[in-house]
Amino acid sequence: MAFKVTAFFMHKNQLQGNPPRVTVIGAGIAGMTAAIELASKGISVDVYEKNDSPGGRGRLFRQDGFNFDMGPSWYWMPEVFENFFNKHGEKLDHYFKLIRLDPSYRIFFANDIIDSPADVKGVYEIFEKIEPGSSQFLRAFLAQSKIKYEAGMNDFVRRPALSIFEFAEWRLMKNLFKLDLFKSIERLIDHNIRDERLRAWLKFPVLFLGAKPSQTPALYSLMNYADFELGTWYPEGGMWKLFDAFYQLALKRGVRFHFNEEVLSINVNDSLATSLKTKNGNNEFDYLIGAADYHHIDTVLLPEGFQQYSDIYWSKRKLAPSALIFYLGIKGRLKDLLHHNLFFDEEFEQHAVDIYDKKVWPAKPLFYVSVTSRSDDSVAPEGHENVFILIPLATGIADDDTQREELLNMVLKRIENKTGCRLAEDIVFRRDYCLRDFVNDYHSFQGNAYGLSNTLDQTAILKPSVKHNKIRNLYFAGQLTHPGPGLPPSLISGETAANLVLKKILRGSH
Numbered sequence: 001m002a003f004k005v006t007a008f009f010m011h012k013n014q015l016q017g018n019p020p021r022v023t024v025i026g027a028g029i030a031g032m033t034a035a036i037e038l039a040s041k042g043i044s045v046d047v048y049e050k051n052d053s054p055g056g057r058g059r060l061f062r063q064d065g066f067n068f069d070m071g072p073s074w075y076w077m078p079e080v081f082e083n084f085f086n087k088h089g090e091k092l093d094h095y096f097k098l099i100r101l102d103p104s105y106r107i108f109f110a111n112d113i114i115d116s117p118a119d120v121k122g123v124y125e126i127f128e129k130i131e132p133g134s135s136q137f138l139r140a141f142l143a144q145s146k147i148k149y150e151a152g153m154n155d156f157v158r159r160p161a162l163s164i165f166e167f168a169e170w171r172l173m174k175n176l177f178k179l180d181l182f183k184s185i186e187r188l189i190d191h192n193i194r195d196e197r198l199r200a201w202l203k204f205p206v207l208f209l210g211a212k213p214s215q216t217p218a219l220y221s222l223m224n225y226a227d228f229e230l231g232t233w234y235p236e237g238g239m240w241k242l243f244d245a246f247y248q249l250a251l252k253r254g255v256r257f258h259f260n261e262e263v264l265s266i267n268v269n270d271s272l273a274t275s276l277k278t279k280n281g282n283n284e285f286d287y288l289i290g291a292a293d294y295h296h297i298d299t300v301l302l303p304e305g306f307q308q309y310s311d312i313y314w315s316k317r318k319l320a321p322s323a324l325i326f327y328l329g330i331k332g333r334l335k336d337l338l339h340h341n342l343f344f345d346e347e348f349e350q351h352a353v354d355i356y357d358k359k360v361w362p363a364k365p366l367f368y369v370s371v372t373s374r375s376d377d378s379v380a381p382e383g384h385e386n387v388f389i390l391i392p393l394a395t396g397i398a399d400d401d402t403q404r405e406e407l408l409n410m411v412l413k414r415i416e417n418k419t420g421c422r423l424a425e426d427i428v429f430r431r432d433y434c435l436r437d438f439v440n441d442y443h444s445f446q447g448n449a450y451g452l453s454n455t456l457d458q459t460a461i462l463k464p465s466v467k468h469n470k471i472r473n474l475y476f477a478g479q480l481t482h483p484g485p486g487l488p489p490s491l492i493s494g495e496t497a498a499n500l501v502l503k504k505i506l507r508g509s510h
C-alpha cells in the first residue's frame with residue numbers, strides 16, 4: 001500500500017504532503033457528496049462511473065428540444081442541500097434559482113380534486129372543510145412531525161449506525177421515544193382521521209419510503225413536516241441542475257471523474273482493498289467508497305470470500321418499489337395538470353398488495369404525473385409539454401413490453417377522464433424506462449428504483465452496514481445503506497462514509 005501515514009500532517013483542516021488516495025464507485029448524489037467532502041480536505045479523489053454523465057438515477061437526457069430529468073422530481077428538504085453547500089463555502093443559489101411551487105401538487109381522487117396549498121394555513125382550512133375538527137389533529141400531528149424531523153434529520157440519520165451503542169446516549173434515547181419508531185404511521189393517521197381523502201393525503205409522503213404505511217414507523221411523519229411546512233421546490237432548468245451543482249463543486253475541489261468507466265472488479269489483499277479493475281486497467285487507492293448499488297458491489301465486484309452478506313440475507317431484504325416510467329413530449333398545452341399530479345383515483349390497498357405481497361404487474365395502479373413545463377419554459381419546445389409518468393411496480397418481476405403498453409394506455413385514459421387532456425393523440429416523443437433499464441443502467445438489485453423499504457426491521461443498524469466487516473478500508477454510501485432512499489438521505493450517507501474514511505486517515509490507520 002502506497003499510503004504512508006507519516007507523510008501527512010494537518011494544517012487548517014487540510015491534509016498536506018502526499019495526499020491519501022480515495023476512490024469512489026458511482027457518480028450519483030451519494031458518491032459525489034463523499035468525493036466533495038474528502039477532496040475539500042486535500043485528499044486525492046477519483047470517481048469511476050459506468051454511465052457517461054453525473055447524477056446516477058437523477059441523470060438528464062435531452063431529446064428533440066425536451067430536457068427530461070430521468071429520476072427524482074420532488075425537491076424536498078432544501079436546507080439539507082443548502083447546508084451542504086454552505087459547509088463548503090458555497091451558495092447553492094449561485095448554481096440555480098430555486099422556486100417554491102404553489103400549489104405544491106394536485107391530487108386526483110375518484111370524485112374530487114385537492115390542490116395542496118404551499119401555505120399550511122390553506123391546508124388546515126381544507127382539512128376543516130372536509131372533516132370538521134380534523135385541523136386540530138393536524139396541528140398537533142405537525143408539531144410532533146417537526147420534533148421528529150429535527151431529531152431525525154439532525155441527529156438520528158447522521159450517526160453511522162455501526163452499533164446500537166451509538167443510540168444509547170441519553171439525549172438521543174429521549175428523542176427515540178419521541179420518534180415513534182414502534183407505531184405505524186397508518187395507525188396514527190387512521191385513529192384520528194375518518195375521511196379517506198385526508199387519510200390518503202397524509203399518507204402520500206411516506207410512499208416515497210417504499211413500504212406500506214401500515215409497515216412504516218410513525219417516525220416518518222417527519223415527511224409530512226417536510227411536505228406542509230418546508231415545501232415543494234423546483235430548481236429552474238430542471239432537477240439535473242442540482243446534480244450539476246454537485247458535479248461543478250466536485251470539479252472545483254479537484255475531484256477527477258472517469259465517466260464510461262465501469263468498475264469490473266475490486267482486488268483485495270490481506271483484508272485491504274488495493275485496486276479496482278476497469279476497461280482501462282488497474283487503479284490503485286488507499287481507501288474505497290462503494291456508492292453504486294450495495295448488492296452489486298457485494299455480490300459482483302468483490303472477490304469470492306469477501307461478501308459482506310449472504311445470498312439468503314439479500315433474498316430476505318424488503319425492497320422499495322421499482323417503477324415504470326414514460327418520458328413523453330406532448331404537442332399542445334395541458335392546462336388541467338400542475339407541475340406535480342397524483343392520481344389516487346383507484347384503491348391504494350390493492351396496488352400495494354400487487355407491489356409488496358403478490359409481486360405482480362398492477363391491475364389498477366395509482367400513478368404520478370409530472371409536467372415540469374407547467375412551471376419552466378426551458379424544458380420543452382414552445383407550445384409543447386414535458387410529461388413524466390411514473391407507475392410504482394414490484395421489484396424482481398419479469399419486464400414485459402405488452403404490460404408496459406397496456407399500462408400506458410390505461411393511465412392515458414384515466415388522465416383523459418379526469419382532466420379532458422387527450423395526450424395519446426399528441427405524443428411527439430416517447431421513451432419508456434422500467435425494470436430491465438434499472439438493472440442495465442445502474443446494476444440495480446432486482447430493478448429497484450429507490451433502494452430498500454424503510455421498515456423498522458431495516459432501520460439504522462439493521463440496514464446494510466456503512467462499513468465492510470472484513471475489508472478494513474472499504475465503506476459504503478448510497479440509498480441501500482443507512483439512512484435510506486431519497487436525495488437528502490443519500491447525500492447524508494455520502495457525508496457519513498467520507499467522515500469515517502477521514503477519521504481513519506487522521507488516525508493513520510486502515
Ligand SMILES: Cc1cc2nc3c(=O)[nH]c(=O)nc-3n(C[C@H](O)[C@H](O)[C@H](O)COP(=O)(O)OP(=O)(O)OC[C@H]3O[C@@H](n4cnc5c(N)ncnc54)[C@H](O)[C@@H]3O)c2cc1C
Nearest residue numbers: 026028029030050056057072073074263292478479486487
Ligand atoms: C424514478 C425515480 C424517482 C425518484 N424520485 C425522487 C424524488 O422525487 N425525490 C427524491 O429525493 N428522491 C427520489 N428518488 C430517489 C433518489 O433518486 C435516490 O435515492 C438517489 O438518487 C440515490 O442516489 P445514489 O447516489 O445512492 O445512487 P445512484 O443515483 O443510483 O448512483 C449510483 C451510481 O453508481 C453507478 N454504478 C453502478 N455500478 C457501477 C459500476 N460497476 N462501476 C461504476 N459505476 C457504477 C451508477 O451508474 C450510478 O450512476 C427517485 C428515484 C427514482 C429512480
